Amino acid sequence: MAPSVDPRAVGKLPLHDLPTPEPESPLRPRKPYRFSTLCATVENPEMKDQYGSSSVPIYQTSTFKGVGNEYDYSRSGNPTRSHLQHHIAKISSAAHAFTVSSGMAALDVILRLLKPGDEVIAGDDLYGGTNRLLTYIRTHVGVTIHHVDTTNPATLYPFIHPGKTAMVLLESPTNPLLKIADLAKISKEVKERAPNAVIVVDNTMMSPYLQRPLEHGADIVYDSATKYLSGHHDLMAGVVTCNREDLAQKLAFTINAVGNALTPIDSFLLLRGIKTLALRMDRQQSTAQLVAEYLYALGFQVHYPGLPDHPGQEIHARIADGNGAVMSFETGNKELSEKIVGGTRLWGISVSFGCVNSLISMPCVMSHASIDPAVRAARGLPEDLIRLCVGIEDPNDLLDDLERALIDAGAIALDASQNRYVKVPDDDALTLAVQKLNLDASAEEKEWFVSAPGKVILFGEHAVVHGVTAIAASVDLRCYGLATPRHDGKLSIHLQDLDGFYHEWDVESLPWDAVTPIAPGDEHPDELDQRLVDALSDTALNSEMHAPARGATLAFLYLYMILSRHQDRPTFNFTARATLPVGAGLGSSASYSVCAATTSLLAHRRITLPSIPDPSSADHVHVNRWAFVAEKILHGNPSGVDNSVAVFGGALAYTRPGFGKKGGMEGIQGFRSLKFLLTNSKVPRDTKKLVAGVGEKKANEPELVNGILQSIQSISDEARRALADPELPRESMLSALAALMTENHQHLVTLGVSHPSLETIKEKTSSPHGLSTKLTGAGGGGCAVTLIPDDFKDEQLRDLITTLIRENFEPYLTSVGGSGLGILSPYPQHRTRGSGGSHVPRHAPEELGQVTPPDTPMPREPSPGASVDGSEKGPHELDPLRSPFLSKSVAELPVWAAGLGRWLYV
C-alpha cells in the first residue's frame, strides 16, 4: 500500500479529509448511515491515500517492490481491489468480501469448497450458466446435485442428508421466473438438519441494496457484479461475501491459487459503479413496477414480485427491501414472443441485466439456451417467456416502445368496447373462424379488407433472382385491398393509385374456356398459363389501358379465374390503394400481389380463415405461392423475396430455391432497431425490364456477372453474421453494415442498374454526412436506402432531408421489420364500424417523426380510359367501407384502417 500520512501526526486535520465517523462514536453520536450514503461514501480509514485523492487510484501494477510489505503481487492483493472489497463488505453486512473476474468465477470459487461424494441441493429455476457449471461439477468432480423447487422449503427436506449435504444453492427471486425462496426459513431448517451444509445465495437479481442474505442466515453470498453493482455493462466482475472466518480463508486461498481476482482497472470501475447503486435501483424498480402493471392490465401472465398476486410476495417483502427491476411475462406463443422481442427499439436485445439501459430477451433462446430443452420443459420454463430488465430511461419511452412492439406483433389489439388495448387471446381468432366456417357452408359473401407491407432490400437485389441470398425487411408503407361483394353478376377492379382506374366485367363473359382449373390444395405450375394470359389480353383487357393498370388488372383477373371453382364464381369489387410509392423499388407490385391473391383466395374460400399470428401456417404459405404467381405477371422473373416479405413481414434472409444450394428463408432478429432513410428519386423505371437486363448481361458476360454474384453472396453472408453476432458491439455492427451497403451498391452499378439520380442521392448523403447509401429494389431510378447510425443528430438529419427535398427527391424516414399480411377480422364483434373507425391508436405514424409519404390525389370519377357500363355506384354511394377507403389521405389511411377493428397479422 502507498504510505499514508496521517494528518493528525503533523498536527493538522484538513477539512476535506474528515474520517468517516463511526456511527456509535461517543464523540459525535449519530444514526447509522443509510444505504445510499454508504454506497456513495468510499472510505477506508485503514487505507488513507497519501494525496487525499477523492477517487480511489488505479494501482495498475502486477508487482510491488520490497520484501515483507502488505502487497507484493496483484494476483494476491492490490490496493484498488482492497478498497473495493472493503466497500462491498460494508454495504453487504459482511465481514469479508472478495472480487473476482465474473459472476461465474465467483460461483466456481465457491463450488471448489466441495469434495467428491458431497451433495448439493440447488433450485430448479437457476441461471443457465449456473446450471452448466453445476453439471460440470456433477460429471467431473463426482458431486451429486439435487434440483428442487425452492419455493417450498418442505421440498428440500427429503434431500437433506446430514454428513453428505455440503451445500445448498439458492436464488431468490429466481431468474427468469422470479420465484421466491424463503431464504431465512430455508437457512434455519437446513442448519438444523445438516449443520455443516453451507448455505450459498446468488443475490445478483437484488444486489445488496435490496437484499442482504447474510442477515438471514446464509453463509456465503455471491453476485455477478457485471449486473446491478456495476450498472453500466462495461465490465465483468463477481463478488463473494461471507461472515465466517473459516470459509473466508478457503475462498481467499482458492482465489489466490486460481488467479481469478479482479483486475485493478475493473476494481476501479466497479467501485465507481457502486456509488450510484441505490440511485439507479430506485429508478429502475419504480419503472419496473409500472411496466409490470401495464403488462398485467393487458392480460399477460407476468412474473414480478411487485404484483399483489405474485406467489411468495409476502415472503419477499419480509426478506428484501424492494422488488428489483427484472420481470418476465408469457405470451402463449414462442413465435409471437420472438416478434415482440425483435420489435422493440429502446429495449435492447441482450443477455445479462442490471444495466442502466433496458433489455429484453427470451431466456430459452438466450441466457438459458445452455439448458437442454427437455430440462427446461421439465422445470417449467416456458419457451415463450420474455424477460424484461428495466433501465433508467424515461418510463414513458419504455412503455411506448413496448406497446408499439406488442401491437406490431399482434399480441395486443384494440378492444373497441373498452376503447383500450387488450391481449389477443391465443386461440380466440382460430376458434371463432372455425365456428364461423362450420356455420358457413352456404354463407353469403363477405367483405374482406387486407393489407401487406412493402419492403426494402438491404443486400442482394437482382443477385437474388440468380440464387444469391437477399436480406430484406418490411417497411411501414402498405398496400391495402378491399373486396366488397356485388350482387349484379359483375366483377370489378378499382385502382385508386393508377389514376383511379376502374373496370368491370360480367363474370360470365370472361374467357372461362381458356382456364385450366387448379384444384384446391394444388400448386400453380412454374410457368404461367400462357393460354389464359392471351385470352385475357384479347377479351378482358383493352388497348387503352396504360401498362401499369393493364399489368395489375391482368394479375388480378388471372388469379381470380384460375382460383375459381366451377359454378362458384363470386362477384365482387376489388379496390386497391397503397401508401407505398408505386413502381419505386419498395415492392409495390408484391404488396399489391399479396392483397390481390389474399382477397381472391378468401372470396373463393380457398383459404379457410383469417390468419392467426402463426407464421408457419399453411394458409400463409399458400397465399405466398399465389402472390408469387401474380408477381410473375407483373415482374417477369421474380425471385419471390418481395412477396415473401409482404406476406411474412419482419426481416428475412431469402434464397431462391433451385440453384444447387439450399433455398428458403430465415427470419433475422435485431433488424427492427435499424433506422433507414428511403429516398425516392421519382425516376420511373420498370422492374421487369431491369431484371431481364441483368439476365441478358449474365448470358453475355457470364464471368463478370458470376463473379459479382459471388461477391454479393459474401456480402449477404457477412451482413447476416454481423446482425446475428451478440458479441459485436452495436457501433461495429452498424459500420460493418454501412461498408457492406457501399460495396453492394458498387456491384449493382457494375451490373448496370443504377441511375444518375441514385448516384446524386448517394453523393448528397455521403458528403458531408458520411452516410452509406445504396439503391434498393430493381434500381434504374426508384428508391435509394441510407443507413442512419444511432448517433446521427436530428439536426443533421433535418438538414439532409431538406437538401434532398430541394433536389426534388422524396425522402422518407422509415422503420423496418413490422407486420406482414394483415386481414381485418370479418367478425362483427371485432369491428368498430359503428364508431366510424374514428379511434386513433396510441401511435399515429406521425409520432415517429417520419416524413409524410407522398399523398395520392383525392378520389375522382373513374378515369376516361376506363370503361364503365354505369352499373357501378358513384363514389358517394359506395359501400360504407369503400367510400372512406377511397377518400382518406395517404397520411390518414393507416390510422383509419387500424381503427376499423381487430387486424389479424401473420
Ligand SMILES: Nc1ncnc2c1ncn2[C@@H]1O[C@H](COP(=O)(O)OP(=O)(O)OP(=O)(O)O)[C@@H](O)[C@H]1O
Ligand atoms: N397500389 C397499386 N395499385 C395497382 N397496381 C399496383 C400498385 N402498386 C403496384 N402495382 C403494380 O405493380 C407495378 C409496379 O411494379 P414494379 O415491380 O415495377 O415496382 P415495385 O414493385 O415498386 O419495385 P421493385 O420490384 O423494384 O420493388 C405497377 O406498374 C402496377 O402494375
Ligand SMILES: C[C@@](O)(CCO)CC(=O)[O-]
Ligand atoms: C430486382 C429484384 O431482385 C428485387 C425487386 O424488388 C427482383 C426480384 O428479386 O424479384
